[in-house]
Amino acid sequence: MSPTAPQRTGVQLLDSLDAAGLTGRGGAAFPSAVKLRALTRRRTTLIVNACDGELGAVKDGWVVANHLDELLHGAQLVQRLARGDVMFAAHRGSATEQRLRAARVDVLDAPSRYVSSEESSLISLSQGGLARPMTKRSLYIQGGRDSTGRRIAPTAVLNAETVWRIAQIAERGPKWFRGYGTESEPGPRLASVGGYVGRPVVVETQAGVPVGELLSAARVPGDAEYVLINGLGGAFASLAGVSSASWSREGLAPFGARLGPGIFEVVDPRRCPLDAVSELLAYAAGESAGQCGPCMFGVPELSGLWQQYLRTPSARHRRALDINLGLLPGRGGCKFPDGVAGLAVNALAVFADHITEHASGRCRYATRRTA
Amino acid sequence: MTSGARVEDSVPLQVDRMACTGHGVCAQILPRNVALDAHGYPILLDDRVDPEEGDTAIRMCPARALYWKGS
Numbered sequence: 001m002s003p004t005a006p007q008r009t010g011v012q013l014l015d016s017l018d019a020a021g022l023t024g025r026g027g028a029a030f031p032s033a034v035k036l037r038a039l040t041r042r043r044t045t046l047i048v049n050a051c052d053g054e055l056g057a058v059k060d061g062w063v064v065a066n067h068l069d070e071l072l073h074g075a076q077l078v079q080r081l082a083r084g085d086v087m088f089a090a091h092r093g094s095a096t097e098q099r100l101r102a103a104r105v106d107v108l109d110a111p112s113r114y115v116s117s118e119e120s121s122l123i124s125l126s127q128g129g130l131a132r133p134m135t136k137r138s139l140y141i142q143g144g145r146d147s148t149g150r151r152i153a154p155t156a157v158l159n160a161e162t163v164w165r166i167a168q169i170a171e172r173g174p175k176w177f178r179g180y181g182t183e184s185e186p187g188p189r190l191a192s193v194g195g196y197v198g199r200p201v202v203v204e205t206q207a208g209v210p211v212g213e214l215l216s217a218a219r220v221p222g223d224a225e226y227v228l229i230n231g232l233g234g235a236f237a238s239l240a241g242v243s244s245a246s247w248s249r250e251g252l253a254p255f256g257a258r259l260g261p262g263i264f265e266v267v268d269p270r271r272c273p274l275d276a277v278s279e280l281l282a283y284a285a286g287e288s289a290g291q292c293g294p295c296m297f298g299v300p301e302l303s304g305l306w307q308q309y310l311r312t313p314s315a316r317h318r319r320a321l322d323i324n325l326g327l328l329p330g331r332g333g334c335k336f337p338d339g340v341a342g343l344a345v346n347a348l349a350v351f352a353d354h355i356t357e358h359a360s361g362r363c364r365y366a367t368r369r370t371a
Numbered sequence: 372m373t374s375g376a377r378v379e380d381s382v383p384l385q386v387d388r389m390a391c392t393g394h395g396v397c398a399q400i401l402p403r404n405v406a407l408d409a410h411g412y413p414i415l416l417d418d419r420v421d422p423e424e425g426d427t428a429i430r431m432c433p434a435r436a437l438y439w440k441g442s
Binding site: 133134135137138146147148291292293294295297298327331332333 | 385387388389390391392393408410411412414436438441
């Protein structure tokens with residue numbers, strides 16, 4: 001188990017990734033070079049996550065479908081540093097799973113649940129456990145134990161787009177990479193655009209482009225009003241407001257959104273967006289892994305309190321909702337409840353003007369639907 | 372505080388949310404630091420805990436869900 005120095009080529013790769021400024025493309029934007037340096041210290045299993053776990057995400061499946069050779073090459077480069085096994089995670093029964101199996105790689109098939117592709121869920125699943133998040137008492141890249149005392153071998157999870165970018169940087173160099181994006185969010189970057197659009201697409205783009213330009217490839221109809229950015233853990237924004245904003249940390253901050261996993265789901269304007277939120281929260285209530293009390297009780301409670309507030313938007317109902325929302329963040333073993341609470345807080349702000357109208361029974365969207 | 376150890380020097384107390392089953396013993400031993408939500412699960416008001424009281428709470432938790440950060 002004595003740590004051996006990575007090969008010269010490994011050192012070069014790490015230096016290139018540093019120079020390129022590559023960050024994780026699963027949404028957390030963690031510096032890839034830092035993660036890869038951590039996995040050179042001991043024999044580490046690598047899981048390449050191609051699950052597209054967030055609602056509306058399709059980009060990692062796109063990488064598998066269109067750039068499999070480069071993806072496999074990237075995984076091989078990382079494996080030289082990690083010196084352990086490599087697995088490719090995809091949702092059970094998905095086209096991505098089939099493509100990976102056809103390529104004869106080791107496939108980790110995650111059940112189609114929202115939290116099953118969370119980093120620690122995949123690590124648990126890869127070691128014979130359930131695909132449910134584990135408490136991070138330590139970093140699993142170093143190995144450790146879960147809540148029940150089960151030993152967890154050192155395992156790293158890298159997003160599929162990230163691994164593809166690693167192969168590209170090894171091939172074309174950091175300068176090429178930095179020719180795209182912004183100084184602080186460099187590199188070419190994928191975005192998934194779907195929902196109420198003429199043509200759902202994966203866009204090969206970069207940070208810093210106006211959101212409206214990014215969305216135009218999907219042919220967004222003129223009557224669309226809102227877009228959900230980054231799914232269940234994301235934020236709603238009006239298209240009128242966000243279209244001219246730059247797709248970057250600074251540009252999205254006023255909307256409470258981030259680059260994240262790069263997902264845009266245009267909301268169908270023939271439906272009330274508040275009903276869309278209700279559906280998302282009801283879905284979330286069923287997707288808690290049921291491990292942590294604050295989540296297993298708190299998220300279903302949120303769904304109920306949200307609907308109660310929409311029916312009767314009284315100060316008392318708002319207070320109950322706010323108390324629930326205040327107690328969700330930071331009290332789960334993973335960030336699922338944090339993300340769902342953030343979505344509800346954002347929706348209360350974005351759709352504030354429509355809530356009274358909606359409750360009064362004169363919802364303009366209902367009129368549209370029957371018109 | 373009974374020993375020379377000071378609260379400010381202690382490492383933060385953590386709740387393993389997956390291990391926690393909401394017995395509420397922590398809130399009784401550490402009333403200044405822990406409250407319980409409507410379902411009986413701890414709300415960590417202040418994770419800087421007197422080291423001796425913290426050790427007692429860790430020992431008494433029926434779910435073994437309390438630990439010092441990093442341990």
